[in-house]
Amino acid sequence: xxxxxxxxxxxxxxxxxxxxxxxxxxxxxxxxxxxxxxxxxxxxxxxxxxxxxxxxxxxxxxxxxxxxxxxxxxxxxxxxxxxxxxxxxxxxxxxxxxxxxxxxxxxxxxxxxxxxxxxxxxxxxxxxxxxxxxxxxxxxxxxxxxxxxxxxxxxxxxxxxxxxxxxxxxxxxxxxxxxxxxxxxxxxxxxxxxxxxxxxxxxxxxxxxxxxxxxxxxxxxxxxxxxxxxxxxxxxxxxxxxxxxxxxxxxxxxxxxxxxxxxxxxxxxxxxxx
Numbered sequence: 001x002x003x004x005x006x007x008x009x010x011x012x013x014x015x016x017x018x019x020x021x022x023x024x025x026x027x028x029x030x031x032x033x034x035x036x037x038x039x040x041x042x043x044x045x046x047x048x049x050x051x052x053x054x055x056x057x058x059x060x061x062x063x064x065x066x067x068x069x070x071x072x073x074x075x076x077x078x079x080x081x082x083x084x085x086x087x088x089x090x091x092x093x094x095x096x097x098x099x100x101x102x103x104x105x106x107x108x109x110x111x112x113x114x115x116x117x118x119x120x121x122x123x124x125x126x127x128x129x130x131x132x133x134x135x136x137x138x139x140x141x142x143x144x145x146x147x148x149x150x151x152x153x154x155x156x157x158x159x160x161x162x163x164x165x166x167x168x169x170x171x172x173x174x175x176x177x178x179x180x181x182x183x184x185x186x187x188x189x190x191x192x193x194x195x196x197x198x199x200x201x202x203x204x205x206x207x208x209x210x211x212x213x214x215x216x217x218x219x220x221x222x223x224x225x226x227x228x229x230x231x232x233x234x235x236x237x238x239x240x241x242x243x244x245x246x247x248x249x250x251x252x253x254x255x256x257x258x259x260x261x262x263x264x265x266x267x268x269x270x271x272x273x274x
Contacts, residue, residue: 014258015125017134018219019265020167021089021212024138026124027258032077036248039200039208040087041098042068043141045114047122049081055106064111067098067145071200072105075248084121086141091163091198093150094142094267101147114144132273135266142267158183159197162190166209172232176202211246214239218251219260227251 014027022040026047035054043065044051050062054075068074070090088095111118117140120129129137154160162179179202180190194202214231218224228239243251263269 012253012257015128016219016255016258016260017263018215018260019263020216021092021095021265022087022138023215024084024086024134025258026082026084026121028080028082029078030080033075033248035073035075036244036246037071037073038087038246039070039090039205041070041090041095043084043086043088043145044068044076045084045086045111045121045141046079046081047084047118049079051079051081051083052077053106061106061108063108065109065114067102067107067109069102069105069107070095070099074106082122084124086138088142091155092267093154094139094146097146097150098142100151101145109145114141117141117144131263131266131269134263135269135273138266139270156193156197158185158190159194162194163198166206170230172210174206207242208246211239211242214243215251215255216262218255219262224251 012027012029012031014025014029016023016025032052044053044063044067046064050064051066052060052062053066053068054060054077056073060077062079088098090096090099117137120127120133120137121141124137155163161183165179165182166174176191177187180187183190185193191202194205198205200208210231210233214227214233217227217230222230224236224239228234228236231239233239233242240250243249243254247254
């Protein structure tokens with residue numbers, strides 16, 4: 001079982017930078033996060049002490065650096081440590097590279113793999129890096145954990161086109177049949193191909209993208225109800241249930257308890273600079 005909440009640790013007040021498909025946050029929290037499951041690769045860093053992760057079997061393990069694969073049920077205990085959490089879209093180039101490098105559901109890694117980036121992460125809340133500096137940190141950490149060359153093969157072009165349609169949609173009413181027709185496949189063939197390429201059924205992926213859109217709206221200052229409707233959720237209660245299932249905490253706990261800022265997608269920003 002995780003340790004009891006320590007009374008000497010201040011409430012979770014992270015500094016979070018988010019972008020389309022991912023975010024990085026640094027903070028200290030007294031409370032474990034219950035079991036949840038999301039479509040992002042999660043990098044967990046205990047900056048001044050260990051963190052704990054619970055796998056699907058219920059076993060808790062201690063780590064200074066660990067990666068949780070996308071769509072893996074897990075619980076997280078910050079253990080009172082100053083923590084950096086980095087969520088990476090597994091369908092992008094760096095996300096696929098990272099996903100393919102680490103086959104285990106939860107992978108423990110030596111902290112020295114990211115040693116060059118630890119000073120910046122430790123100073124993250126105080127120095128508040130600009131978008132370019134943040135892009136270098138995010139890209140550096142992710143690529144330090146990748147092995148071998150980047151993947152040569154991209155997603156199937158029909159699935160890649162489907163993802164573009166999903167990300168561009170603002171109605172929240174896309175259906176599998178509609179997207180299948182746009183990429184010239186039958187619904188059954190498209191459903192099979194989409195799951196094989198993305199690793200997640202179409203409807204659950206659609207729910208994940210809607211949650212990302214709601215997170216962005218809420219982080220920009222919208223009310224929970226307005227964020228829910230903007231992203232295509234029925235109401236704020238539906239959004240809260242989905243958010244808790246995917247992140248283990250409520251939207252208010254995650255966003256309103258700290259500072260939440262939107263930045264350009266860091267991998268594209270770093271690549272443009274290079």
